[in-house]
Amino acid sequence: MRASVLTRTLRDKWRSFRWWCIGILAFVALYGAVFPSLHGNKSLDNLIKSYPEALKGFIGFGGNLDIGSGAGYLGTEVFSFWGPIVFLAAAIAVGADAIAGEEERGTLDLLLSLPVWRVRCLLEKLAALVCEVVALGIVLWVLLVIVSAAAGMGVSAANLAATTIALILLALMFGSLALAIGAATGRRALAIGLSATLAVAADVLNALAPLASWLNSAKFVSPFYYYSHDDPLQHGLDGSDLLVLLALVLVVACLAPIVFARRDLSTP
Amino acid sequence: MTAMIWAEGLTKFYGESRGVTELSFEVEAGEVFGFLGPNGAGKTTTIRLMLDLIRPSSGKLELFGLDVRKQSVAVRSRAGYLPGDLHLYERLTPREYLRYVAALRGLDGLGEGEALAERFELELERPIRALSKGNRQKVGLVQAFLHQPDLLLLDEPTSGLDPLVQKTFNELLREVVAEGRTVFLSSHILSEVQRLADRVAIIREGSLELVEAVDVLRARAFVRVEATFSTPPPQEAFANLPGVRELERRGPVVVLALEGAADPLIKTLARYEVLALDSHEADLEDFFLTLYREGSASAS
Ligand SMILES: Nc1ncnc2c1ncn2[C@@H]1O[C@H](COP(=O)(O)OP(=O)(O)O)[C@@H](O)[C@H]1O
Ligand SMILES: [Mg+2]
Numbered sequence: 001m002r003a004s005v006l007t008r009t010l011r012d013k014w015r016s017f018r019w020w021c022i023g024i025l026a027f028v029a030l031y032g033a034v035f036p037s038l039h040g041n042k043s044l045d046n047l048i049k050s051y052p053e054a055l056k057g058f059i060g061f062g063g064n065l066d067i068g069s070g071a072g073y074l075g076t077e078v079f080s081f082w083g084p085i086v087f088l089a090a091a092i093a094v095g096a097d098a099i100a101g102e103e104e105r106g107t108l109d110l111l112l113s114l115p116v117w118r119v120r121c122l123l124e125k126l127a128a129l130v131c132e133v134v135a136l137g138i139v140l141w142v143l144l145v146i147v148s149a150a151a152g153m154g155v156s157a158a159n160l161a162a163t164t165i166a167l168i169l170l171a172l173m174f175g176s177l178a179l180a181i182g183a184a185t186g187r188r189a190l191a192i193g194l195s196a197t198l199a200v201a202a203d204v205l206n207a208l209a210p211l212a213s214w215l216n217s218a219k220f221v222s223p224f225y226y227y228s229h230d231d232p233l234q235h236g237l238d239g240s241d242l243l244v245l246l247a248l249v250l251v252v253a254c255l256a257p258i259v260f261a262r263r264d265l266s267t268p
Numbered sequence: 269m270t271a272m273i274w275a276e277g278l279t280k281f282y283g284e285s286r287g288v289t290e291l292s293f294e295v296e297a298g299e300v301f302g303f304l305g306p307n308g309a310g311k312t313t314t315i316r317l318m319l320d321l322i323r324p325s326s327g328k329l330e331l332f333g334l335d336v337r338k339q340s341v342a343v344r345s346r347a348g349y350l351p352g353d354l355h356l357y358e359r360l361t362p363r364e365y366l367r368y369v370a371a372l373r374g375l376d377g378l379g380e381g382e383a384l385a386e387r388f389e390l391e392l393e394r395p396i397r398a399l400s401k402g403n404r405q406k407v408g409l410v411q412a413f414l415h416q417p418d419l420l421l422l423d424e425p426t427s428g429l430d431p432l433v434q435k436t437f438n439e440l441l442r443e444v445v446a447e448g449r450t451v452f453l454s455s456h457i458l459s460e461v462q463r464l465a466d467r468v469a470i471i472r473e474g475s476l477e478l479v480e481a482v483d484v485l486r487a488r489a490f491v492r493v494e495a496t497f498s499t500p501p502p503q504e505a506f507a508n509l510p511g512v513r514e515l516e517r518r519g520p521v522v523v524l525a526l527e528g529a530a531d532p533l534i535k536t537l538a539r540y541e542v543l544a545l546d547s548h549e550a551d552l553e554d555f556f557l558t559l560y561r562e563g564s565a566s567a568s
Contacts, residue, residue, distance in 0.1 A: 002371040012359070106355025110411070113319045114372045115345035264282070264322040267353060 032147035057207035062231025070153025091175025096191035098125035100182030169245035180256035270333035278327035302465030348412035352423035
């Protein structure tokens with residue numbers, strides 16, 4: 001098969017992808033090892049229930065704070081804390097590098113002097129981002145299925161899959177946002193900074209929503225709400241939440257080429 | 269026959285700052301067209317406009333009779349580009365990189381790249397980050413030529429090439445032109461363009477000064493003589509010497525342009541006390557000085 005922008009980008013990402021996988025493996029193994037000592041621990045439960053509401057918003061996943069149960073444990077530790085950080089960091093890094101990184105390194109000039117349509121180049125970069133995040137998601141899911149069974153967490157593979165899909169979509173939304181900002185401006189640091197800031201703001205908005213009524217209606221703009229509010233670890237796939245997340249990804253992806261198709265490429 | 273390059277009123281502003289203004293010129297098939305100008309004149313801007321990497325503020329630009337904006341992919345498939353400031357994928361080897369370029373051009377393997385690499389004695393297996401500047405430049409040249417393009421857009425191609433490679437490069441250009449293909453070559457070195465090009469455009473501060481056959485330009489070539497005197501000679505000392513024009517005077521230093529025989533000038537210089545004498549073939553800056561002189565002479 002002849003190389004394309006997509007396959008070339010995937011090959012370039014292989015090295016960093018392996019490191020992300022090793023990181024995920026290490027964390028999931030650690031969480032699996034700690035779980036048996038927390039299982040059914042009521043005093044920890046009571047401690048968390050005594051936390052202020054604001055803190056609970058950040059810790060809980062879909063309102064589930066029962067850290068002694070498998071679903072509660074994975075929700076609070078993996079899907080409401082460490083998972084989004086790792087997945088969003090990976091997606092934002094890849095997204096920001098896709099166009100803006102190449103442009104800042106000066107390699108985009110020669111790439112787009114070849115008979116490659118600009119928008120097509122961007123879409124292939126986007127496809128590479130999707131491949132990488134989905135691959136990370138599959139790695140996470142497989143490891144969680146294994147650890148859940150081994151440590152007796154009792155969370156089904158289907159529910160883990162549903163939650164992982166939501167996490168993938170959440171990461172893709174901010175990853176394609178970084179790609180879009182980078183493509184529009186050619187500035188990698190700006191793409192990273194702005195999309196990470198927006199991600200944190202969206203998370204905070206969703207976490208603090210129960211505290212004030214005006215926040216409670218504003219939470220609907222936060223992608224994190226659709227990611228977690230229905231607790232897919234306990235309740236499985238919720239089609240409408242996933243559709244909202246997918247729609248957000250598609251909207252950002254469709255916006256990405258608009259400025260890029262028209263602007264001047266810069267040289268370092 | 270349609271021109272290979274056709275520009276009319278081509279203008280590019282970067283926000284407020286001037287890129288190029290009102291360029292109009294044509295490049296015919298089968299010629300080496302030299303695009304000569306000092307740093308910041310607008311050479312790179314012009315070439316990047318041709319590849320649709322940047323967009324014009326106004327004016328028209330066609331390559332192969334195709335609009336560079338509307339049919340940019342078709343234009344780029346027939347052109348080869350060597351950037352003035354070359355940035356390559358550092359982690360790849362030249363072979364991996366050239367295979368990528370060839371694939372995006374719809375070619376299997378390296379296209380002509382293998383043969384070209386051999387000609388330039390480019391080692392294909394070492395990572396690009398480990399290559400010297402000269403070897404990187406070879407990678408840049410090979411990727412520009414590997415699909416046998418109808419038109420080569422070379423932005424200051426000889427910077428960083430050692431003399432031996434330069435010779436191979438010159439031969440390659442001659443073959444390309446013998447096959448009826450076209451070369452657009454930018455440079456800031458007058459002698460280089462005189463050596464390589466058939467026609468020359470001179471660009472300065474964003475606008476074209478002149479477009480001439482290189483023979484015409486060569487006929488206007490001269491030697492620059494810079495003489496330092498113990499006391500400044502009289503204003504008219506070199507006024508009526510055959511083939512001699514005074515270009516500049518800075519206190520005891522007089523700069524003269526000499527065309528043809530040196531003898532009358534030497535005899536005149538000998539009448540004064542000369543502390544230092546320096547002469548070399550005129551470069552672009554000297555050439556501009558004479559253009560200025562002619563301009564002000566014809567204006568007065
Ligand atoms: N991205 C840019 N932003 C602003 N000004 C630019 C930019 N690129 C080039 N210029 C200006 O355009 C003019 C022409 O530059 P350039 O085409 O690079 O000249 P050359 O290649 O002949 O050295 C210069 O004055 C330069 O400062
Ligand atoms: Mg330049």
